[in-house]
Amino acid sequence: MIATDIKERVQIPLAPEVLSAERTAYLENLVQEARTAAAVFTQFTQEDVDRIVKAMVLAGLENSARLARLAVEETHLGVMEDKVIKNMVASEFVYNYTKDKRTVGVIREIPEKNLLEIAEPIGVLFSLLPITNPTSTVLFKCIVAVKTRNAVIFSPHPKAWRCCSEAVKVMYETAVKHGVPEGVFTCVESPTLQENAYLMKHKDVGLIDATGGPGVVKAAYSSGKPALGVGAGNTPVYLEKSADLNTSVVDIIISKTFDNGTICASEQTVVIDDEIYDQALKKFADLGAHICNEEETKILERTVIDPQTGFMQPMAVGQKATDIARFVGLSVKPATKLLIAPIQGVGREHPLSVEKLFPVLAVYRAKSVNEALRVCVDVNHAGGLGHTAVIFSRNDGVIRKFGEIINAGRIIVNSPGSIGALGAVYNDLVPTFSFGCGTGGGNSTTDNVNIYHYLNIKRLARRTQNHMWFRVPNQIYFNMNAVENLRQFPSRCTIIVTNAPLEQIGHVDIVRRHICPKTHIHVLVIPDAEPEVKVIQQGVEALNFYKADQIIALGGGSVIDAAKIMKLKYESPEADLEYLAAPFLDLRKRVVQYPTEKTNHARLVAIATTSGTGSEVTPFAVLSDKASGRKITLADYSLSPDVAIVDPQFVMSMPKGLTADTGIDCITHALEAGVSNYASSYTDSNAMQALRLAFKYLPIAYENPENEEARCMMHNAACIAAMAFSNASVGVNHALAHAFGARFGVAHGRANALMLPHVIAYNAAVPTKFMPSPYTQGYIAHKKYSTMADLLGLGGNTVEEKVQKLIAAVEQLLDRLAFPRSIAELGITKQEFEKAVPELVEIAFADPSWRSNPRMPLLSELAELFWKAYEGRGKR
Amino acid sequence: MVLEIENQRIAATLQDAKSKIDPKAGETVLDVSSVTRLDTSGLRALEDLVAAAEQKSVKLSLRGTNVAVYKVLKLVKLTRRFSFID
Numbered sequence: 001m002i003a004t005d006i007k008e009r010v011q012i013p014l015a016p017e018v019l020s021a022e023r024t025a026y027l028e029n030l031v032q033e034a035r036t037a038a039a040v041f042t043q044f045t046q047e048d049v050d051r052i053v054k055a056m057v058l059a060g061l062e063n064s065a066r067l068a069r070l071a072v073e074e075t076h077l078g079v080m081e082d083k084v085i086k087n088m089v090a091s092e093f094v095y096n097y098t099k100d101k102r103t104v105g106v107i108r109e110i111p112e113k114n115l116l117e118i119a120e121p122i123g124v125l126f127s128l129l130p131i132t133n134p135t136s137t138v139l140f141k142c143i144v145a146v147k148t149r150n151a152v153i154f155s156p157h158p159k160a161w162r163c164c165s166e167a168v169k170v171m172y173e174t175a176v177k178h179g180v181p182e183g184v185f186t187c188v189e190s191p192t193l194q195e196n197a198y199l200m201k202h203k204d205v206g207l208i209d210a211t212g213g214p215g216v217v218k219a220a221y222s223s224g225k226p227a228l229g230v231g232a233g234n235t236p237v238y239l240e241k242s243a244d245l246n247t248s249v250v251d252i253i254i255s256k257t258f259d260n261g262t263i264c265a266s267e268q269t270v271v272i273d274d275e276i277y278d279q280a281l282k283k284f285a286d287l288g289a290h291i292c293n294e295e296e297t298k299i300l301e302r303t304v305i306d307p308q309t310g311f312m313q314p315m316a317v318g319q320k321a322t323d324i325a326r327f328v329g330l331s332v333k334p335a336t337k338l339l340i341a342p343i344q345g346v347g348r349e350h351p352l353s354v355e356k357l358f359p360v361l362a363v364y365r366a367k368s369v370n371e372a373l374r375v376c377v378d379v380n381h382a383g384g385l386g387h388t389a390v391i392f393s394r395n396d397g398v399i400r401k402f403g404e405i406i407n408a409g410r411i412i413v414n415s416p417g418s419i420g421a422l423g424a425v426y427n428d429l430v431p432t433f434s435f436g437c438g439t440g441g442g443n444s445t446t447d448n449v450n451i452y453h454y455l456n457i458k459r460l461a462r463r464t465q466n467h468m469w470f471r472v473p474n475q476i477y478f479n480m481n482a483v484e485n486l487r488q489f490p491s492r493c494t495i496i497v498t499n500a501p502l503e504q505i506g507h508v509d510i511v512r513r514h515i516c517p518k519t520h521i522h523v524l525v526i527p528d529a530e531p532e533v534k535v536i537q538q539g540v541e542a543l544n545f546y547k548a549d550q551i552i553a554l555g556g557g558s559v560i561d562a563a564k565i566m567k568l569k570y571e572s573p574e575a576d577l578e579y580l581a582a583p584f585l586d587l588r589k590r591v592v593q594y595p596t597e598k599t600n601h602a603r604l605v606a607i608a609t610t611s612g613t614g615s616e617v618t619p620f621a622v623l624s625d626k627a628s629g630r631k632i633t634l635a636d637y638s639l640s641p642d643v644a645i646v647d648p649q650f651v652m653s654m655p656k657g658l659t660a661d662t663g664i665d666c667i668t669h670a671l672e673a674g675v676s677n678y679a680s681s682y683t684d685s686n687a688m689q690a691l692r693l694a695f696k697y698l699p700i701a702y703e704n705p706e707n708e709e710a711r712c713m714m715h716n717a718a719c720i721a722a723m724a725f726s727n728a729s730v731g732v733n734h735a736l737a738h739a740f741g742a743r744f745g746v747a748h749g750r751a752n753a754l755m756l757p758h759v760i761a762y763n764a765a766v767p768t769k770f771m772p773s774p775y776t777q778g779y780i781a782h783k784k785y786s787t788m789a790d791l792l793g794l795g796g797n798t799v800e801e802k803v804q805k806l807i808a809a810v811e812q813l814l815d816r817l818a819f820p821r822s823i824a825e826l827g828i829t830k831q832e833f834e835k836a837v838p839e840l841v842e843i844a845f846a847d848p849s850w851r852s853n854p855r856m857p858l859l860s861e862l863a864e865l866f867w868k869a870y871e872g873r874g875k876r
Numbered sequence: 877m878v879l880e881i882e883n884q885r886i887a888a889t890l891q892d893a894k895s896k897i898d899p900k901a902g903e904t905v906l907d908v909s910s911v912t913r914l915d916t917s918g919l920r921a922l923e924d925l926v927a928a929a930e931q932k933s934v935k936l937s938l939r940g941t942n943v944a945v946y947k948v949l950k951l952v953k954l955t956r957r958f959s960f961i962d
Contacts, residue, residue, distance in 0.1 A: 036919055039951035043913045043944050123951070181916045 019194055026189075027198055031124065033183030034151040035204050038123040040181035041149040046104040052178040053095065053147050059174040060091030060139040067135035067170070070163040075131050077318025082259035086136035086433075093424045093431040094143050098451055103148050107457070114462035119455045121149040122206040126199045128220070130211050132262040132318065132357065133433055134160035135167040137211055140433040142171035142185060148454040150206075151184045153199060155191040157212075165189075200225060209449070211434045217442050228449055230434040231441050233264040234355040234384030235417050236376035238402055239280055240369070240393035241273040247414070248392035249283040252361070255390075255416030257337050261358045262318045265388035265410065265421030265435060269343070269353055269362040269379045271372045277365045281340070288337040289361075290321070296330050297341040297352070303328040304360055305351040312356050321359040346378035355383055369398060373405055380406050385440025390417040409436050409446030423448050466774050470682040471637050472617050472723045473606075478646035478716055480708065485645065486514040489603060491550035493520040495542055497563045498554040499528040502609055507650055511554055511607065522546055528555075530624045530631075531562035533577075539566035540573075543602065550603045553641070554650075556662070557613030560606045561621040564639045571598040577623060581632045583848060594636040606641035609650040611701070611714040612662025612749060614669065614722020616644040631742070633848070640726070646719045648712040656702055659714075660817040661749030663698040666718040667810070668752040670694065672731035673724035674788060675763055675781040676852040677773035683728035684784075688791055690721035695792055695809070699816050731853035732844075733759040736865055739843035743836055744828060753819045757807050758868040760785060764803040767855035781854035822872025833870050837863055877901040878939070883910040886918035894925045899932045905961065909940025914948050922949075926957045937961050 019027070068083035102108070108117040125145065129137050134156060145152045156164030165187040172185040188195060200208055200223035208227040210220035217229030239248055256267050272280050285291050292300060304316045304324065316324050321339050325332040332339070343362045346353040352362040366372035380389060389408040393399050403411050415426035423429030429448055436445035436453075445453065477485040494515055498508055508523055515521060524542050526535045543551070543566060551570075553563030568575055572595035584590035606616035615621075619640045623632040654662075673679060674687040694717040700710035733755050741751035764782040782799055789795075789802035794809050796802035811821075820826055823833060841862045844850070850857055857865075879893045890906075897904055906925075914922070929936045937959040941949075949955045 036916060036952055039948045040914060040916050040919060042947055042951065183916065 019198060023195065024198075027195060027202075030153055030186050030188065031199070031202055031204050034124040034153050034186060037181040037183035038121065038149075038151040041151065041184065042121060044104065044149055046102060048179065049104060049147055049149060050099065052175055052180055053098070053143055055178045056143055056146060056171055056174050057091045057095040059170055060143070061088060063167075063170045064088050064091065067139075067163060067167050070166055071135045071160065074163045075134065075160050075318070077132060078259035078262045083136065086133060086259065087139055089422060089425065089431065090136040090139040090433055091143065093422075094140055097424055097431050098143070098147050101147075101451060103451055103455060107455075114464050116460040116462075118458040118460055119148070120458050122454060122456060123150065124205050125150055125152045125207045125209055125454070126202070126205045127152050127154050127209040128196065128212055128216050129154055129156040129160065129164050131157040131160045132264070133211075133259075134164045137433045138164050138167035139171065141209065142168065142175070144451050144454050146175055146180060146184070147451050150454055151181075152186075152209075153205070154185065154187045155196050155199065156187065158191070161187075161190070197223070207454075209434065214442065221442060221444075228434065228436070228445070228453055229443050230436055230449060231264075231443070232355055232383055233268075233387030233435070233437070233441075234353075234379055234382050235265060235268045235388045235390060235408075236379035236384065236406065237267045237270040237390040237417065238372055238376050238393070238398075239270050239272040239276070240372070240391065240395060240398050241275045242394040242398070243276075243392035243414070244394065245276060245280060245283060249280060249287060251392070251414070251416045253284070253287055253289065253338055255418040255420070256361050257321070257359050258416070258418050260318045260320060261356065261360075261418075263418035263422070264355070264357065265412075266357070266418035267361060267390060268355055268384070269346070269364060269375075271364045271366050271375045271379075273369070273372060274365055274367050277363075281363070284338070284340055288333075288335055289340050290325070290330075290332040290336045290338070292330070292339060292341045294342075297343070299328055299330060300339065300341050300360060301351040304356065304358070305354065307351070310348055310351065310354060312354065312358070316356070316358045316360070319358050324358060324360065346375060346382055353379060353382055373402065376402070377405060380408065384408070386437030386443060386446060387435060387441055388412065388417055388421045390415075390420070407438070407440045409438055410448070421448075464774060468678070468680050468682075468727075468775065470680070470723075470727050471619070471640070472726060473641050473644045475642070476617065476644045476646065476719065478719065479712060480648055482645050482647040483511060483514050483607060483649070485643075486511065486552070486605065487516055489550060489605065489643065490516050491519045491603070493522070493546045493548045494550040494552055495539075495546060495548045496521065496523045496552045496554055497539060497559055497566065498523065498525060499559055500525050501528060502555055502559075505653060507554055507609060510649070511552060515552070519550075520546065522548075526559065526562055528558065530558050530622060531565065532624050532626055534626075535562060536565050536569060536623065539563075540569045543567075543570040543600070547600075548602055550605065552605045552607060553616075554607045554609060556608070556610035557615040560608070560613075560615035560641070561623070563604060563606070564615075564621040564641070565623055565634065567602055567604045568594075568634075568639065570602060571595075571600050573599060577632055577634065578625075580636070581634055585851060587635075594638045596638075603643065604641045605643040605645065607645040607647065607650060608715070608719070610654060610658060610662045611651050611711070611718040612665035614666070614718050614725070616641055616646065617719055617722045618726045620726075635848075644719065646715050648708065648715045651711050651715055652706065652708070654705065656705065659698075659702050659705065660819065661747050661753075662718065663694060663702065663714060663749070664753045664756070664814070664817065664819070665749040666690065666714070666721045667694045667698070667813075668733055668737075668749075668756060669721040669725045669730060670717075671756070671760065671788070672733055672853075673721065673728040675784045675854050676725075676728040676731060677771055677776050677854055678728045678852045679784070680728065680775075683724040686720045686724035687728070688788065690717045690724060691788055692791055693717035693720070695813065699813065702817055729852035730849045731759070731763070732850040732855070732857050732862075732865070734849035735844045735847035735853075735857075736840075736862065736869070738847050738849065739840045740823070740866070740869070742843070743840060744823075744826070746826065750819065753814050753817075754821075754823055754869045754872075755865065756814070757811050758865050760803070760807050760810065762861070762865060763853065763855050765855075768858055768861065769856040771854060771856040776854070779854065823866075823870040824872065828870075830870070833866075837866055840866055877903075878905045878907055880907045881911055883912055886911060886914065887921040890918065890921035890925050894921075894928050897925070897929050897932055897934050899934055901934075903935045903937060904929065905937045905939050907939045908942070908945065911945055912942055914945050919948065919952065923954065926954065930957070935959065
């Protein structure tokens with residue numbers, strides 16, 4: 001944009017001053033007419049607007065020469081012939097871009113995302129028009145406005161009012177003739193700065209589209225209205241040594257002389273590599289450019305740039321090179337197209353390094369690519385941020401580097417800057433007459449302004465049925481003597497990870513007997529406790545030492561967890577366990593990813609020796625870091641064992657207490673997976689069957705430990721429940737139990753048991769806060785509990801009754817298994833517990849287990865549940 | 877009093893309706909159920925009609941308003957001056 005725009009419009013008052021009653025009424029009438037037209041316009045179809053736009057485009061083409069002549073006559077800027085081209089581009093090229101695009105109703109369907117994009121017109125736009133491209137900008141904006149069903153009030157630059165209003169008239173009359181509502185375009189007569197400000201702030205104006213200098217843009221953005229403010233540039237050009245010099249020089253001349261340089265995207269300073277500098281200047285001279293000497297350059301600096309402001313002089317804008325030369329006293333050939341002035345740097349001390357909307361071009365000789373890019377950055381930052389930049393090169397690396405380093409919405413490669421930036425002529429940029437300059441130019445967009453900027457795009461988002469999964473180990477062998485299946489897995493070297501008691505009672509020997517013959521077998525005995533970092537390290541050292549290709553985890557949850565982590569570190573030594581334990585909300589969207597590249601490979605076979613944790617099929621492992629005093633919980637399906645062996649012979653000797661503790665853990669898994677927000681038909685079938693088996697066989701296994709059938713069924717139940725919660729996760733019961741168990745050293749199953757009746761009642765009640773989940777349809781936890789009660793044959797007629805029956809059945813089972821029925825019964829004093837509750841609540845709330853719970857627990861509710869467990873109110 | 881507005885001659889039938897507004901007849905119902913699109917002249921005629929009705933203290937209702945037409949009335953802030961009947 002030109003200096004006159006800057007000077008005249010930078011002072012647009014932000015607060016409207018007092019206008020005469022007559023002018024106020026006039027402006028109000030304009031807005032009301034536009035508002036009515038915009039309202040009526042909302043009823044038009046795509047076919048309606050496409051038909052009208054086509055007629056308008058044809059009218060624009062028919063009138064392109066007349067309007068161009070009017071523009072030159074009135075503004076005394078530019079070249080009539082070039083303005084004809086501009087008018088034609090604004091009509092034909094814009095039509096070509098928009099003709100097949102939907103702008104009414106549904107404009108885009110994205111079925112894979114269940115999304116529809118629907119167009120909503122803005123309504124009334126207030127549009128400021130520039131002096132430099134007056135009629136072409138009108139044609140462009142009118143076509144875009146009708147295509148998008150908007151009404152526009154135009155305020156032309158005072159020195160381009162007649163040609164603009166004539167262009168508006170051509171568009172308006174054609175549009176109305178073809179059915180557009182009357183009042184769709186109006187042109188403010190003799191607009192003043194105050195009137196512009198009044199319209200900018202008018203409540204019924206939906207958007208300001210200000211094409212002009214920084215003052216216009218600033219006024220538009222300061223008005224408090226949504227605005228498209230598109231302003232000044234200062235286009236750097238890098239003429240790199242690999243460029244096709246013939247084409248490059250011609251392109252620069254075409255661009256810089258087009259309409260006498262009035263397009264703000266035109267070239268301002270050409271930075272030329274030293275190797276081709278002389279040759280390039282000779283070509284410019286051969287093709288009609290005048291290369292200024294030092295003295296002539298100084299004359300230009302003093303004359304075409306205002307020494308006070310540092311901006312270009314309005315008198316030079318849009319004038320011919322020969323006229324400028326004559327005016328400033330330079331002697332040039334009559335056919336001179338362009339004045340080229342060598343400069344030594346960029347900034348106020350180098351006046352010609354700024355925007356010059358006339359055929360004066362600065363050139364700079366660069367000794368290296370680095371220097372050339374640096375000078376281009378300087379030009380870019382000297383008033384051209386966000387606008388346009390140009391590079392001529394055949395070196396793709398340099399082109400990309402230029403693109404990365406320069407802040408410009410349009411980076412034009414091997415083509416003329418001004419016409420290239422307009423789009424659709426030399427490239428596939430969107431055709432426009434408004435260049436978004438991004439935040440660098442104080443604009444909201446770097447786009448070539450187009451139809452989509454004249455629309456509110458609504459997105460209709462249908463509920464997505466997220467895909468779910470059911471992932472378990474590939475091979476699960478169960479029932480008595482299932483361990484015999486070990487034989488089918490060939491191994492050169494196997495490490496058996498176990499603990500001392502299991503080795504002592506002969507379990508390791510049983511396993512040894514069934515390992516594939518000729519396998520080197522080593523036994524790694526680890527403590528019978530939650531694995532620590534040190535234990536994992538020892539295990540990994542052993543795996544590396546023996547180059548093991550198979551790990552057999554023989555034990556309860558702790559041993560199997562240890563083996564999972566050993567395998568992870570053995571196969572992927574770089575795995576950072578703390579990093580991998582980062583919290584996540586949705587497994588599919590988690591930030592950290594488990595390693596997929598492996599340096600070693602080992603099969604993990606898990607043989608469970610308790611019936612509860614189900615670690616033999618789960619993707620979880622817990623590690624204790626004594627140094628930091630923290631637990632590291634790992635969760636990823638890559639942790640799941642490759643083979644699970646669920647052989648009841650390894651649980652026949654489980655003591656009663658352990659049978660009860662692990663058994664109730666199994667029941668908690670089934671109950672929580674059953675009502676989880678991630679529950680599916682796949683997990684439900686497992687959860688329900690596990691519940692049925694466990695309710696039936698746990699008391700028998702507890703009371704008659706040698707009952708082989710009960711042991712077998714409970715062992716299966718634990719594994720089946722684990723398959724359910726491996727995929728549906730657990731819930732708030734586990735969050736409470738984890739916090740309480742860790743703080744007071746209570747076994748996991750026992751801690752679960754203390755919470756269980758209270759959590760069922762809690763989840764079955766109408767939640768204070770629903771848990772947002774795309775997986776569930778409504779609140780169904782109480783109904784799921786009711787279904788479980790039916791499955792267990794507990795009776796009851798209503799959902800509520802059935803839930804109560806389920807709670808009662810759980811309580812009876814807990815009594816039968818001789819569980820303490822309150823935390824108080826554990827000997828924890830009320831004072832001690834009261835002191836611990838705030839911390840327990842905090843830890844429970846941080847626990848990821850409840851994220852799949854059907855009811856989102858409030859902190860106060862967690863505290864309440866802890867107290868219920870303390871007092872054992874659930875006991876009958 | 878119920879007056880039917882014809883889709884083919886909206887402005888004309890609205891002007892007719894304006895002449896029929898009678899305070900003695902009480903509430904006037906304009907049946908616009910056949911109106912599928914309101915043009916500028918129709919909108920202006922409707923504005924005239926509602927102004928005349930208000931002057932005579934006659935309550936105006938629109939029956940069977942197409943939702944696209946309703947949106948036009950909403951955008952020009954006319955909805956508050958009518959009652960709407962389905």
